[in-house]
Amino acid sequence: MxxxxxxxxxxxxxxxxxxxxxxxxxxxxxxxxxxxxxxxxxxxxxxxxxxxxxxxxxxxxxxxxxxxxxxxxxxxxxxxxxxxxxxxxxxxxxxSTGFIMAACGDDAYKHVLEYAAEEKAELVPLKTADDFQKTMPKGVLTGSFPKWRGYWKKKGAxxxxxxxxxxxxxxxxxxxxxxxxxxxxxxxxxxxxxxxxxxxxxxxxxxxxxxxxxxxxxxxxxxxxxxxxxxxxxxxQLRPTAWTLAHLPMSIKEARIWGDLPVLYGVDRGFFIEPDEEKHELKICDEHPGYCNFVEVDQEVRSVPFARQQIPVDAEHRMRVLLAETVPHLADRPFNFARICWDADTVxxxxxxxxxxxxxxxxxxxxxxxxxxxxxxxxxxxxxxxxxxxxxxxxxxxxxxxxxxxxxxDWCATQNRFGADGKIMDLSLVKDWTKIEKPNERS
Missing domain, CATH: 3.50.50.60 (FAD/NAD(P)-binding domain)
Known part of the structure; x- marks a missing residue:
């Protein structure tokens, strides 16, 4: 300037x-x-x-x-x-632990295939539950991975x-x-x-x-x-859009087993990443086109962000589905933290x-x-x-x-995102929010 x-x-x-x-x-x-x-x-x-x-x-x-x-x-x-x-x-x-990109639905899988076609790094195809389970130490991925298909990028992610x-x-x-x-x-x-x-x-x-x-x-x-x-x-040009995450408490022993794992990302399910070293918490996100908070401002509908350390009950349900399909032995464990987090989408x-x-x-x-x-x-x-x-x-x-x-x-455009019901969701209409309980002490 x-x-x-x-x-x-x-x-x-x-x-x-x-x-x-x-x-x-x-x-x-x-x-x-x-x-x-x-x-x-x-x-x-x-x-x-x-x-x-x-x-x-x-x-x-x-x-x-x-x-x-x-x-x-x-x-x-x-x-x-x-x-x-x-x-x-x-x-x-x-x-640098590697990255798994996968999908369940056909439209989402097309997105995965497009990703694979443009990727120059070596990718390992994943087509069965056994394929997915072998990407991590025994006992981590215990799910049946119904309809999951994808690729494993071992390096560069x-x-x-x-x-x-x-x-x-x-x-x-x-x-x-x-x-x-x-x-x-x-x-x-x-x-x-x-x-x-x-x-x-x-x-x-x-x-x-x-x-x-x-x-x-x-x-x-x-x-x-x-x-x-x-x-x-x-x-x-901007649409404030929110996503949802939760933390699952793990024991020190569990956290050691889960160390240095590739990121598991389901384009229409969600993802989790290995537990953090400090609190041994597993971060889980459900995948969806996004939440907006539509309100009328100056006679126009706009999405207005707000902070909340809770997530809609529907978001928790989707996270439980992700866990049930991939790590069912953890699917019912209570979350000890959850929140919505905001970004701004351009067209x-x-x-x-x-x-x-x-x-x-x-x-x-x-x-x-x-x-x-x-x-x-x-x-x-x-x-x-x-x-x-x-x-x-x-x-x-x-x-x-x-x-x-x-x-x-179109404020409700999904912008090439998948998951949930395939639609932008409105936080102003959400009635039921999760109640986060303090976790039990684990050793």
Whole structure:
């Protein structure tokens, strides 16, 4: 942006996965006046990155012959995995354990076949219960895997210790000079401060927080995830969408057996990843097109995010089905934690990282669309490149401000996601929520 120097004041709205990555990248490039605002204490209970683990997968190397879409994803994955494998700050959090992608329904299996056709790494076909069971130590996968079909990618994939990585980025950015104001009224942004000139040109000069304070800056980065849509008119480019997860307590002995396992991902069932080392909890997610919270705002229907450490009873039922089909010996064990977590979907599920075309000095970095955590090292680089005006042209083309794509948007589009009843679900209609009980002591 014109006039940007290492002494320029930069305000980042959002201290979650992308906000921390952007703050870290700015600090690493020598910017000396970085301030971050977030409504929640760090780490935010609503942030999708505040989690014990996330799926990570290497992609094909980008090629100039790729379609623009394939080039974008291959380049983002290349940049991200280079960081997870080589950055001294981040590489302790990547576990290269392998990845299983499978499906039960025919439509979902077609998606798996498309994935396999484009994958250049060696894939092992999985067609029977015995095939699936042999991917893990004896006694882990005890289910009959009815209708499951898929592939096992032994190398070039695994999982990330998400919360650990998020905390590391946060700590390192502070060490390098970034300042965070989080939680309470002092961190909650109520509105953007935008000035208008006589020529009707608009420039952002900061943000106002709920305590009445003005936080002025030369440049502002809006990276507030699903909450970004509340602060700026994105012209229907963003749809806040939620997913559901739960934790299953395991004994120390069980956790040892379950160590270093490939991620098991059912495109229309859900997934689980090996237990964390600290609390020995198995994270389980059901797979579905997503939940929205549809409410009327200014005479328009919008999805508005909210935090809740419970999940709909229907989501728990789907998780129990996943467990019954794969690890039935755990299917009835009570959960000891559950929550909904939010992201923001763009229409095409490509990121939206661009300078605002009508508001000077504003950069938006939003639209994780379910890909946000694994790719966050690349997002930090790309966002700062965009701020500096040196973003790769092919990436810029795919991640630009594009409201023309959202004209007449179908808020209930499944966007190539499977599971549940194959439909977007409405949290405003949910009546029954899970009751999470404290787990029994296990040894």
């Amino acid at each position: 014109d006039g940007l120097t290492h002494d320029s004041s930069i305000l980042i709205i959002g201290g979650g996965t992308w906000g921390c990555s952007i703050a870290l990248q700015l600090a690493r490039r020598g910017y000396r006046n970085i301030n971050v605002l977030d409504a929640s204490e760090f780490p935010s209970p609503i942030a999708a990155g505040n989690d014990i683990n996330k799926i990570a997968e290497e992609a094909n190397p980008p090629s100039e012959d790729d379609s623009d879409e394939n080039y974008m994803w291959n380049r983002i994955h290349q940049m991200s995995m280079h960081a997870w494998l080589n950055d001294d700050l981040l590489k302790p959090f990547y576990h 695994g999982w990330l210790f998400a919360r650990g990585a998020l905390e590391a980025m946060h700590t390192e950015s502070i060490r390098l000079g970034a300042k965070y104001v989080t939680g309470g009224l002092q961190g909650k942004v109520d509105s953007l401060i935008i000035s208008s000139s006589a020529e009707d040109a608009r420039t952002i000069i900061g943000a106002k927080t709920a305590d009445g304070a003005d936080h002025k800056a030369d440049y502002t980065v809006l990276a507030a995830g699903a909450n970004s849509d509340v602060l700026l008119d994105f012209k229907k 095409d599920r490509f990121f939206l990282i661009d300078r605002h075309p009508e508001i000077s000095n504003l950069l938006v970095a939003v639209g994780g669309s379910g890909h946000g955590f694994m790719t966050n090292p690349a997002v930090g680089v790309i966002a700062v490149d965009a701020l500096e005006g040196v973003m790769e042209l092919r990436l810029q083309k795919m991640m630009k401000w594009r409201p023309e794509n959202a004209v007449g948007r």
